[in-house]
Amino acid sequence: MSNGLVNRLLATNAGWGALALRLPVGIIFAAHGAQKLFGWFGGYGLEGTGKWMASIGLEPGYLMALLGGGAEFFGGLALIIGLLVRPASAVLAFAMLVAIFSVHAANGLFMKNNGYEYGLALLAVAISLLFSGAGKASLDAVLAPAGGKR
Secondary structure (H helix, E strand, O other), rough: OOOHHHHHHOOOOOOHHHHHHHHHHHHHHHHHHHHHOOHHHHOOOOHHHHHHHHOOOOEEEEHHHHHHHHHHOOOHHHHHHOHHHHHHHHHHHHHHHHHHHHHHHHHHOHHHHHHOHHHHHHHHHHHHHHHEEEEEEEHHHEEEEEEEOO
C-alpha cells in the first residue's frame, strides 16, 4: 500500500468537533458490539444474536452477528482512539444502513415504535466522520498531520 493512500485514509483537517462526535458515539458502538460479541451489558453474545439475526432473515445468523458485532465493537474502539476513523466510519455507516433497513424502517421514525431515528442519528455521525476525519486528539492526526502531508 502506498504512503499516499495511507495518508489519505488518515488525513484530517477537522477540529475539536470531531472529537465531540467520536468519543460518545465510539462508546455507544463499542458497547453495542460487546453485547453482540461477548454478551456484555445485557447482550446475548454471538450465539443468541446469531439466532435472532437468522430469525429476521440475516443468514447465516452467526456470521452476521460476528460481522455486525465486530464492526460495532472494533469500529467503536477505532473512533474512541481516533485511529483509521475514515474506514471505521464507512464500515459503521454500512452497519447502520443494514440495521435501519432490515430491522427498523418498517416501524417508522420514532424509537417508541422501534423505529429508525437512533440508527439514523448514528448513521449521520458515521458519515460526518467519514468526510471530516478524526480531528484533534487522534492517532490519525499524529500519524498523518495537516491533511495527510508528512
